[in-house]
Amino acid sequence: MLHSGHITRQLQLYLSVFLGLFFYSRNINAGVTSNYVRPQWPSTDMPLDYPAFATPKGYNAPQQYDQKYYYKIGNGSSAREFWFFTPPIIDPDSSYTFGVIGDLGQTFHSLSTFEHYLQSNGQAVLYVGDLSYADDHKFDNGIRWDTWGRFVEPSTAYQPWIWTSGNHEIEFKQNLGETVPFKPFLHRYYVPFKASSSTSPLWYAIKRASAHIIVLSSYSPYAKYTPQWIWLKNELKRIDRKKTPWLLVLMHSPIYNSNTYHYMEGETMRVVFEQWFVKYKVDLVFAGHVHAYERSHRFSNIAYNITNKDCSPIEDMAAPVYITIGDGGNIEGIAGEFTEPQPAYSAFREASYGHAMLEIKNRTHAYYYWNRNQDGTFVAADSVWFYNQYWWNESQIAQTSRIKKDGKRIRPRHQRSPSTQLDIL
Numbered sequence: 001m002l003h004s005g006h007i008t009r010q011l012q013l014y015l016s017v018f019l020g021l022f023f024y025s026r027n028i029n030a031g032v033t034s035n036y037v038r039p040q041w042p043s044t045d046m047p048l049d050y051p052a053f054a055t056p057k058g059y060n061a062p063q064q065y066d067q068k069y070y071y072k073i074g075n076g077s078s079a080r081e082f083w084f085f086t087p088p089i090i091d092p093d094s095s096y097t098f099g100v101i102g103d104l105g106q107t108f109h110s111l112s113t114f115e116h117y118l119q120s121n122g123q124a125v126l127y128v129g130d131l132s133y134a135d136d137h138k139f140d141n142g143i144r145w146d147t148w149g150r151f152v153e154p155s156t157a158y159q160p161w162i163w164t165s166g167n168h169e170i171e172f173k174q175n176l177g178e179t180v181p182f183k184p185f186l187h188r189y190y191v192p193f194k195a196s197s198s199t200s201p202l203w204y205a206i207k208r209a210s211a212h213i214i215v216l217s218s219y220s221p222y223a224k225y226t227p228q229w230i231w232l233k234n235e236l237k238r239i240d241r242k243k244t245p246w247l248l249v250l251m252h253s254p255i256y257n258s259n260t261y262h263y264m265e266g267e268t269m270r271v272v273f274e275q276w277f278v279k280y281k282v283d284l285v286f287a288g289h290v291h292a293y294e295r296s297h298r299f300s301n302i303a304y305n306i307t308n309k310d311c312s313p314i315e316d317m318a319a320p321v322y323i324t325i326g327d328g329g330n331i332e333g334i335a336g337e338f339t340e341p342q343p344a345y346s347a348f349r350e351a352s353y354g355h356a357m358l359e360i361k362n363r364t365h366a367y368y369y370w371n372r373n374q375d376g377t378f379v380a381a382d383s384v385w386f387y388n389q390y391w392w393n394e395s396q397i398a399q400t401s402r403i404k405k406d407g408k409r410i411r412p413r414h415q416r417s418p419s420t421q422l423d424i425l
Contacts, residue, residue, distance in 0.1 A: 065089040082157045085123070088209045092245050092363040096209035097121050100323070100356040102128035102252075102288025103166070105330025106148050109353045109373065113329045114152065116371060116378040117355050124159055124208060126358070128288035129166025129218075129252035133330050134184065136168070141176065145184050163189050164215050165202050166252040166288060181219075191215075196235060203228045205235050210360055212244035218253040218289075222272055229272065236280045241390040245363045247282045249320070254287035256296050256313070256322040258346045261335035262289050275302045278319050281389035283366075284358070288326035291335040292351040293370055295382060296322040298425060299345035313345045321386070321425055329353045329373070348382045364391045386425055 066088045072079045088094045099122035104110050117125070132148035134140045155161070169185040171178060186201055193204035202217035214235060222228045239247060255270035257263060266287070277285065278300050300319040303310035327334070336351040353373040360366045369383035 084158055084160075090207055090209070090243055092210050092243060094209035094360075095362065096211065096360050097123050098211075098358040098360075099125040100128070100286055100325055100358060101125055101328050102286075103130040103291055103326040103330050104152075104328030105130070105133040105332075106144070106151050107329055107331050109329030110151075111329075112373045112376070113327075113353055113355050114155070116373060118154060119378075120357055122159070122357060125155065125161040126213070126248070126250055126286055127161050127163055128250050128286050128325060129164040130168040130288055130326070130328075130330065131163075131166070131185065131189075133168050133332070135171050135173070136331055139176070142184060145188060149188065160208075161189075162206060162208075162213060162215065162250065163191055164250045164252055164288075165217055165219065167219055170219055198231050199227050203231060207244050210244055210363060211246040211248055212239050212241075214247070214249045216249065216251040216269075216273075218251050218266065218269060222269060224272070232273065232276070236276055239280070241281075245388050245390045246360055246366065247280065247389070249277065249282055249285045251285065251287050253289045254294075254322065254324040254326075255285070256294075256299070256345055257287075257290055257324055258294060258339045258343050258349060259290045259292050259324075259335050259351075260337040260339060261291065263339070265289070270301070274300060278302055278316060281318055282320040283386065283389050284368075285320045285322045287322070287324050288328075290324050290326045291330065291332060292324070292338075292349065293327045293354060293372075293382070294324040294349040295347050295370070295384070296345050297347045313343070315344075318389070320389070321384075323356070325354075325356055325370070327353045328355070350381060352381070354378065354381070364388050384425055 065086055067086050068083055069086065070081060070083045072081050074080055088096065097120075099117050099120060101113065101117060104113060104127075132145050134142070134144035134148070137144055149156075152161075165182060165185060170181045171184050172181055173179075182202065191201045191204055192206065193199075193201045196205035198204040200217070200220065202220050203215060205212065205214045207213070214232070216222070216232065217228060220228055222232075241247065251266075251269065253262065253266040253269065255266035255274065257266065266289075297315065298317050298319045298321055299313040300316035301311070301313040303314070334351050334353065338349055338351070342349070350372065354371050355378075356368065356370045358366060358368050364387060366386045366388070367383070368386060369380045371378035372381040
């Protein structure tokens with residue numbers, strides 16, 4: 001017979017053996033500490049040119065020039081596929097074709113203008129402001145912005161539009177509680193303003209093929225020492241005309257305008273910036289605002305200094321050509337009244353709807369033409385060959401413009417009738 005004390009001692013023994021085996025099995029691989037210690041000071045970032053950061057080769061490399069890319073928006077069966085071409089390489093002889101449109105709106109005249117542009121060979125659009133005209137609808141809450149976006153999608157989904165803000169983008173609507181200027185426009189149409197060191201998406205620069213394009217804001221401060229003034233002063237100094245010989249400027253309110261509508265509204269910007277346009281030999285300045293078409297000769301009005309009487313525009317082959325193309329077809333109608341007599345700086349003007357095309361051929365030549373909307377078709381009503389301001393000096397342009405034929409000096413081509421219009425500027 002076993003006593004209880006003997007049983008207790010046996011249980012204690014068994015329990016000790018069991019617990020020992022249990023903890024030994026749980027820790028059979030534990031308790032090893034390596035004596036290797038790596039350097040304890042912090043590491044450093046890999047340099048930016050390290051191979052690990054190299055652009056991948058092949059079709060997926062975003063830096064490829066002039067390549068077609070496809071993209072989809074949406075999911076599953078609702079996804080829609082689009083495509084676009086990346087820009088050509090920046091090169092002085094890189095050819096490129098721009099459409100030029102302004103003040104389009106969304107009327108049936110707008111549709112005619114837009115459909116005519118879609119038939120062109122344009123690769124991008126220089127848009128000079130006033131997009132949807134949603135603010136002409138007093139209680140519009142964004143619907144007219146959305147319809148305009150769908151209206152121009154057949155182009156904007158496939159090619160870049162270089163945007164300029166106009167007065168109809170300000171959209172200051174206290175009755176709807178909207179007091180932030182340009183809000184609907186800026187929320188819908190992004191521009192790469194930071195790439196050109198701009199502090200605002202309302203003024204910026206972009207390079208495309210052989211062109212350097214500057215976008216200015218007519219409705220933001222631009223007087224001396226303002227952010228826009230400082231930015232443009234620096235941007236003009238940064239331009240390398242050996243790489244991008246064509247210098248184009250976009251704005252909304254024209255600084256040369258012989259139409260009675262919006263007459264002289266761009267005068268303050270002319271006073272501030274025109275001398276720079278001449279100094280840096282800007283090739284072309286495109287504007288909208290006036291709902292008609294007008295093209296100037298190369299004129300400037302920068303001699304006036306308060307003490308003299310030189311306050312009229314004079315011929316200046318270093319000056320840009322100014323083109324007003326606010327004739328897209330918007331709801332406010334055509335601006336049909338021009339001042340008379342036609343000013344000397346005005347080369348061609350017409351109160352019609354239409355759009356223009358700028359075909360840059362190489363570093364020295366570009367072909368420009370304006371298409372009028374006429375009875376459902378577009379008619380090339382004004383055309384001109386432009387010499388580049390950087391590669392052609394004033395004497396070369398002047399000599400070419402004074403051609404002799406059969407021993408007689410002929411009139412400059414811009415003085416011929418519109419039906420035979422083919423300027424060389």
